[in-house]
Amino acid sequence: MPEQAVAGGKENSVETPVETTRERLLNVAEQRFGEGGYEGTSLRAITVAAAANIAAVNYHFGSKEALLRAAVARAMAPVNTERRRRLDQLEAKGSPTPEELIRAFIEPGLDLVLRRGDRGAVVARFIGRIAFDPSQRIRDLYAAESDPIEARYLAALQSALPHATPDSVAFGYVNMLGLLALHQSQALSRAPGLQDAEDSGKLAENLIAFLVAAFDRGLRA
Amino acid sequence: MPEQAVAGGKENSVETPVETTRERLLNVAEQRFGEGGYEGTSLRAITVAAAANIAAVNYHFGSKEALLRAAVARAMAPVNTERRRRLDQLEAKGSPTPEELIRAFIEPGLDLVLRRGDRGAVVARFIGRIAFDPSQRIRDLYAAESDPIEARYLAALQSALPHATPDSVAFGYVNMLGLLALHQSQALSRAPGLQDAEDSGKLAENLIAFLVAAFDRGLRA
DNA sequence: CTCCTGTTCAAACGACCGCTTGAACTATGC
């Protein structure tokens, strides 16, 4: 391991660990896949931007799709963690409202990710883009990372909306999922300008208010 | 023009006009682009399925992107026509409600297109897929076909929702646009089963109710 | 019949794709 920069390494100052080839590949993959989608982005474009050799992708990940899978897993991990944490918290408190549940879903996807500067915006766009990639195969790959907590949200939403049928609760959930992804990918923001932290907060509040109203009064009785 | 089958031609019965190569290309392009997206679909896959030569694409359209543009224009034409017709009708009546406006937007996209059998489902999926293609270039191509009536809808929605700010009305509009496209592309229906006419009607009603609630009470005052 | 225009065809172009190979390089363990 030439450049892993373990703690106390002599080559770099203590607080600037070297970005490994693997990390650079994941970072650039997030950016490029988020811009052009999976099919529209070549491994060569990624490796050139990451100052790495093409063979490095197959060495570190095995294939283009495996690189994408690793990037999705890494990007979704903190979002899923935060969502789980919030769900635990709400369930411990007991009887969460629809708004609390929606907020616990939306904010980790927008806030947590957009509030950390350019990198966060890149990650959000990546997730949003992959979630609705034209290829069913790629969408499934995202769904595999997102599904584990879906059942918990559905159950909690059903409890919070006893008047709504299970079908209509599921309908609301996929609408929430879809709208979040579209805003994450910035495909809905006509003005191409990137959102800063403040805008992202406003977006989150607007989206939550929109969804709360739809859940509260827009589902089949 | 070998096989145009003008009226009264002797080769085919009166009511079965021959499908020209150009039409076959557009039909198959709708289907394949709707399945795999623009980047994920090759001209060869299209021409093979259409029983046409690859060169026919460049002869009839000029390029792959021009084929897509022609397919989008053909698919959107009846939707735009119907939306314009409904808007005219509502405006002639005066003071349309938010629900009437939302219905006039959603139904031409789902109903009109899904109610005409398999072909309609293919067209709907095609439109929905292209509207949020990963490539900005392709999305713009769709937006160019969709934009002309956008201003009319925004103005009408603003009048019907005087309490909402212009920004929030625009926010609701893009959400409506996005949710419709996602349902059209069937990316939100987890069960991969194709929707028949009856299901499509239910979907339209559910989506309209969801959006009406969100517009009525989910926008910034 | 001959010309002419519109259409289809097989074949090939250069470019790029994801992936593999085998050697070179690098830090570490003995």
Add this chain to the structure above:
DNA sequence: GCATAGTTCAAGCGGTCGTTTGAACAGGAG
């Protein structure tokens, strides 16, 4: 020192991409 395992590299594999070419084919007009 030397062997070893981890990593990077230039080069090339077979295949597919969108596009182009020039010839063949088909009907209509003179």
